[in-house]
Amino acid sequence: MVAVRDIIITGLLLGGVFALVSVGLSLEYGVARVLNVAHGEFIMLGAFLTFWLFSSVNLNPLVSILVSGVFIFVIGWFLHSTLFRRLMDSSPSLEVFEGQSMLASFGLLYVVQNIARLIWGSQTHQVLFLSRTVTGAQIPLNRLVSLGVVIVIGGAFYFFLARTRMGKAIRASAQDPTTAGLMGVNIHTVLAICFGLGLAMAGIAGTLISTVYAIQTNMGLQYTVIAMIVVVLGGLGSISGAMIGGVILGIVSQLVTYFQPTMTFIAYYAIFIVLLLVRPKGIMGK
Amino acid sequence: MLEVNGINAGYGRIQVLWDMSVNVGEGEFVALVGANGAGKTTLLKTISGVMRPTSGSITFLGKRIEHANPNQIVNMGLSHIPESRRLFTDMSIRENLEMGAYPGRSWKIRRATMKWVFGLFPRLEERAGQLARTLSGGEQQMLAMGRGLMSRPKLVMVDEPSNGLAPLVVTEVFQILKSLHNEGITILLVEQNVRQTLAVADRAYVIENGHLALEGACRMLAASDHVRKAYLGL
Ligand SMILES: Nc1ncnc2c1ncn2[C@@H]1O[C@H](COP(=O)(O)OP(=O)(O)OP(=O)(O)O)[C@@H](O)[C@H]1O
Numbered sequence: 001m002v003a004v005r006d007i008i009i010t011g012l013l014l015g016g017v018f019a020l021v022s023v024g025l026s027l028e029y030g031v032a033r034v035l036n037v038a039h040g041e042f043i044m045l046g047a048f049l050t051f052w053l054f055s056s057v058n059l060n061p062l063v064s065i066l067v068s069g070v071f072i073f074v075i076g077w078f079l080h081s082t083l084f085r086r087l088m089d090s091s092p093s094l095e096v097f098e099g100q101s102m103l104a105s106f107g108l109l110y111v112v113q114n115i116a117r118l119i120w121g122s123q124t125h126q127v128l129f130l131s132r133t134v135t136g137a138q139i140p141l142n143r144l145v146s147l148g149v150v151i152v153i154g155g156a157f158y159f160f161l162a163r164t165r166m167g168k169a170i171r172a173s174a175q176d177p178t179t180a181g182l183m184g185v186n187i188h189t190v191l192a193i194c195f196g197l198g199l200a201m202a203g204i205a206g207t208l209i210s211t212v213y214a215i216q217t218n219m220g221l222q223y224t225v226i227a228m229i230v231v232v233l234g235g236l237g238s239i240s241g242a243m244i245g246g247v248i249l250g251i252v253s254q255l256v257t258y259f260q261p262t263m264t265f266i267a268y269y270a271i272f273i274v275l276l277l278v279r280p281k282g283i284m285g286k
Numbered sequence: 287m288l289e290v291n292g293i294n295a296g297y298g299r300i301q302v303l304w305d306m307s308v309n310v311g312e313g314e315f316v317a318l319v320g321a322n323g324a325g326k327t328t329l330l331k332t333i334s335g336v337m338r339p340t341s342g343s344i345t346f347l348g349k350r351i352e353h354a355n356p357n358q359i360v361n362m363g364l365s366h367i368p369e370s371r372r373l374f375t376d377m378s379i380r381e382n383l384e385m386g387a388y389p390g391r392s393w394k395i396r397r398a399t400m401k402w403v404f405g406l407f408p409r410l411e412e413r414a415g416q417l418a419r420t421l422s423g424g425e426q427q428m429l430a431m432g433r434g435l436m437s438r439p440k441l442v443m444v445d446e447p448s449n450g451l452a453p454l455v456v457t458e459v460f461q462i463l464k465s466l467h468n469e470g471i472t473i474l475l476v477e478q479n480v481r482q483t484l485a486v487a488d489r490a491y492v493i494e495n496g497h498l499a500l501e502g503a504c505r506m507l508a509a510s511d512h513v514r515k516a517y518l519g520l
């Protein structure tokens with residue numbers, strides 16, 4: 001029973017983190033059309049910012065969420081307003097842009113990863129935060145806190161999309177950017193905000209990951225792969241699909257890890273293939 | 287109000303519009319007619335900033351807009367209701383209308399504007415919470431028109447609103463256009479339904495293969511031999 005409870009709580013946490021990472025990629029790819037191969041590098045950046053602030057000025061990782069969220073949002077917004085916007089304006093079609101922006105994001109991957117390696121080296125680091133367990137349970141407090149944070153952020157983002165003017169403009173632009181422009185939406189601003197938000201979610205996920213797992217400067221790519229699986233699983237461009245897909249993959253990953261840790265990635269691909277056979281357009285795809 | 291002057295435009299290397307000039311005066315109801323592929327939609331897209339002309343000028347309310355972005359143009363009071371509706375199908379009817387009121391000025395008064403739009407299209411109010419994709423073809427066209435009015439435009443360009451609708455609904459669409467015109471809104475209408483169009487509009491332009499073929503008061507055009515043969519089947 002205790003094992004089952006642990007699997008569920010850790011699975012939900014991991015699922016929440018995967019959902020955050022995947023919703024981020026979904027904003028970058030589904031809306032802004034940048035298949036950002038460097039997505040995971042911003043998870044790494046969020047994790048190391050947290051580690052650095054924690055080990056140098058003893059900043060509480062919960063505060064770091066704000067720091068990495070805002071800082072990485074600005075990076076994303078800036079990257080889109082300069083690099084990706086320019087690529088978009090010079091591409092004759094969306095297909096050409098998708099190809100070029102993916103190549104550009106490969107470059108980004110190497111730049112971010114190498115800068116991080118110069119600063120923090122390639123050894124493993126850890127943020128020891130709330131690692132004591134709650135009385136009477138085996139669950140470390142940091143996992144419960146992270147799970148709470150993921151739920152709050154997910155809820156806040158849902159509210160933002162469903163209720164605010166900018167949130168509606170994002171949903172409209174995801175469906176039909178040209179028509180959103182005819183409604184008065186400045187499409188370049190919306191795409192830059194989406195790209196910034198996507199990276200910020202990766203950064204926040206990185207902060208949460210750093211409080212639970214050991215971190216390394218080469219940790220990013222595995223999360224990029226997971227996010228890509230989830231985004232396809234959820235249905236390309238579907239933000240709610242990415243959320244659901246992330247939670248499912250997180251729980252499955254914990255189940256498999258509990259019984260057979262070496263099989264985790266194989267299990268991801270198995271789910272991926274089976275779901276694509278059953279629902280080729282993804283969970284929420286149309 | 288709107289002056290299009292010697293526009294050339296196209297897609298990549300293919301030129302579609304040749305030296306096109308169109309004028310719409312304040313309070314006018316002007317129509318653009320022409321066969322499939324004549325370039326009517328391309329002209330509207332060039333005016334609303336979705337496409338850039340390769341040469342020529344476009345002036346709206348005294349300001350040059352041929353290099354402006356669509357969002358700037360709708361902010362100035364020129365609304366483009368696109369061909370085949372282009373609704374946000376995964377959003378509710380209310381949210382589609384809200385998107386139409388996106389420009390800052392109209393966003394503040396969106397509730398009052400929505401009341402006015404619901405007055406024009408009562409069926410939209412009954413279904414306000416439904417997703418746009420669950421509407422019938424006629425209702426979808428009403429929503430597209432309502433959405434295009436939410437920015438409180440001075441001039442609306444409507445691209446083939448009667449396309450694919452049953453005759454009764456087509457008549458309804460034309461009646462609504464007429465009542466909008468009576469409310470003082472300037473209209474530039476693209477239509478294939480030439481007979482009904484010439485009956486409601488003041489003036490019309492006939493476009494053939496990207497060139498301006500004829501222009502004049504609707505009454506005169508309806509009497510011309512060329513229009514009668516080519517567009518009215520008489
Ligand atoms: N996106 C596009 N890319 C390339 N060519 C296009 C594109 N859209 C339209 N065209 C071409 O431009 C010409 C004019 O098209 P346009 O849509 O403006 O005609 P239209 O008068 O609106 O026709 P319809 O009454 O069928 O809507 C056509 O020859 C069409 O094939």
Ligand SMILES: [Mg+2]
Pocket residue numbers: 326327328369445446
């Ligand atoms: Mg057309």
